[in-house]
Amino acid sequence: MTDQTMTIRQMCEDFNVTPRTLRFYEAKELLFPVREGQKRLYGKRDRARLKLILRGKRFGFSLEEIRQLLDLYYMDDGQETQLRETYALAQKHLADMESQRAELDDAIAELKAQMDWGAARLAQLEPKRAAS
Amino acid sequence: MTDQTMTIRQMCEDFNVTPRTLRFYEAKELLFPVREGQKRLYGKRDRARLKLILRGKRFGFSLEEIRQLLDLYYMDDGQETQLRETYALAQKHLADMESQRAELDDAIAELKAQMDWGAARLAQLEPKRAAS
DNA sequence: CGTTACGTTTACGTTCGCGTCAAGTGTTAG
DNA sequence: CTAACACTTGACGCGAACGTAAACGTAACG
Numbered sequence: 638m639t640d641q642t643m644t645i646r647q648m649c650e651d652f653n654v655t656p657r658t659l660r661f662y663e664a665k666e667l668l669f670p671v672r673e674g675q676k677r678l679y680g681k682r683d684r685a686r687l688k689l690i691l692r693g694k695r696f697g698f699s700l701e702e703i704r705q706l707l708d709l710y711y712m713d714d715g716q717e718t719q720l721r722e723t724y725a726l727a728q729k730h731l732a733d734m735e736s737q738r739a740e741l742d743d744a745i746a747e748l749k750a751q752m753d754w755g756a757a758r759l760a761q762l763e764p765k766r767a768a769s
Numbered sequence: 770m771t772d773q774t775m776t777i778r779q780m781c782e783d784f785n786v787t788p789r790t791l792r793f794y795e796a797k798e799l800l801f802p803v804r805e806g807q808k809r810l811y812g813k814r815d816r817a818r819l820k821l822i823l824r825g826k827r828f829g830f831s832l833e834e835i836r837q838l839l840d841l842y843y844m845d846d847g848q849e850t851q852l853r854e855t856y857a858l859a860q861k862h863l864a865d866m867e868s869q870r871a872e873l874d875d876a877i878a879e880l881k882a883q884m885d886w887g888a889a890r891l892a893q894l895e896p897k898r899a900a901s
Numbered sequence: 902c903g904t905t906a907c908g909t910t911t912a913c914g915t916t917c918g919c920g921t922c923a924a925g926t927g928t929t930a931g
Numbered sequence: 932c933t934a935a936c937a938c939t940t941g942a943c944g945c946g947a948a949c950g951t952a953a954a955c956g957t958a959a960c961g
Contacts, residue, residue, distance in 0.1 A: 809908085
């Protein structure tokens with residue numbers, strides 16, 4: 638574990654996932670840990686990617702969608718065509734995320750309204766400490 | 770299809786789902802269409818519930834979680850204990866959704882930054898119309 | 902009266918995202 | 932040397948959320 642690399646265990650603890658999950662992501666070509674002998678070593682790049690993977694999952698993206706998006710974050714060279722495609726893909730995802738944000742705001746507002754209504758009913762059901 | 774009820778087909782078209790999906794939700798006790806003979810008839814209540822179901826799905830909630838949450842939106846009577854439990858559950862979901870919103874904002878900001886960087890590289894790669 | 906259209910139930914199949922053994926390969930501690 | 936431990940690669944299993952095919956009901960249309 639020279640440099641800033643870490644073993645699979647450390648990764649699991651840091652990100653609260655299982656080894657199975659990390660190997661699964663590797664099989665799906667989402668992560669590319671270096672091999673030292675037979676062991677996997679995860680570097681800074683892998684940690685950044687994993688962070689994005691887990692975030693993407695929270696937003697309901699599939700691992701395959703995430704895999705394609707990850708390319709956007711790691712294009713140092715990249716041909717122009719590739720760059721354009723990835724850029725277009727990112728635009729779609731951005732639009733998706735923003736509409737998702739709008740929906741989420743609506744849902745939050747509705748849920749709050751419902752909860753206010755529920756709170757009112759609870760207060761009405763229990764007027765014990767009304768004279769405090 | 771008297772009153773304001775609709776058949777399974779109309780529901781499918783309105784909400785862009787398959788009949789299989791609606792029957793599946795019914796089997797999971799998320800929807801309760803009335804029966805006219807052997808056919809299902811979906812009313813206003815079912816449409817409202819389906820809307821909430823699909824919304825919940827977009828935010829990564831499982832059907833089982835959604836089923837429990839739906840009770841909050843349809844409690845006309847409800848015992849106090851039940852009401853309290855549902856209220857507590859709703860609080861957790863609200864917290865979850867708000868943290869999700871925060872994450873989403875971050876992700877959107879990051880993605881935008883990446884896209885700006887990508888746009889700059891694209892402009893640099895193609896300075897054809899530089900003298901316009 | 903046939904067939905076309907829409908509905909039904911039953912039941913097995915599929916994809917995703919891992920969990921869970923099973924069995925093998927180093928590497929270190931005693 | 933051996934036992935323990937960490938890591939590895941299969942391979943099968945599993946729950947969620949449907950898809951899909953088979954077989955049947957029934958109502959209307961020509």
